[in-house]
Amino acid sequence: MALLINELRIGNYFQHGETLVEVSIIYRTHFYCESIDRICHGNSLQENFQPISLTEEWLFKTGFLVDVPSPIYWYKGDFKFIHDNGGFLIIFKGLKLHYIQYVHQLQNLYFELTGEGLVIKE
DSSP: OOOOGGGOOTTOEEEETTEEEEEEEEOSSOEEEEETTOOBOOBSOGGGOBOOBOOHHHHHHTTOEEETTTTEEEETTTEEEEEETTEEEEEETTEEEEEEOBHHHHHHHHHHHHSSOOOOOO
16 A cells, blocks of 8 residues: 555554654655654655554554454444454444554544544553
8 A cells, every 4th residue: 555645644653664653744745754762764755654454453552442252342432343354344433434454544533533643552
C-alpha cells in the first residue's frame, strides 16, 4: 500500500525499514517521522514508509480488550471489532462502519469519531 499524504495525521505510526516511526510533521508534498528514540526518519519518498498491519497485538497495544470467548474487541464501550476477511470490521455505537487493515486507519478513525488521539502503549 502506498502512503498518501491526505491520509496522514500527526501521530500516525508506520514502519521505516525495521524501525517503528511516528509522523511528526506533514507538508503538502512530504512528511517527517521520528522513531521512539526521536531520530528523524523524514524524506519525501513515501514508498520508504510502510503501513503497519492491524493485528490483535496492536489492538491490545491501543487498549482494546478481548471479549472472551467471542472474537469481539472494544475500547471505551463504543468501539467493537470483529476479525473477518483479513481485516477488522468496525462497529461503533451499534453501527457497522467498514473494514480496516492498518494501524494508521484505526488511529485516524478513532480520532474522527471521538476527537481524541489513540494512545499506543509500548
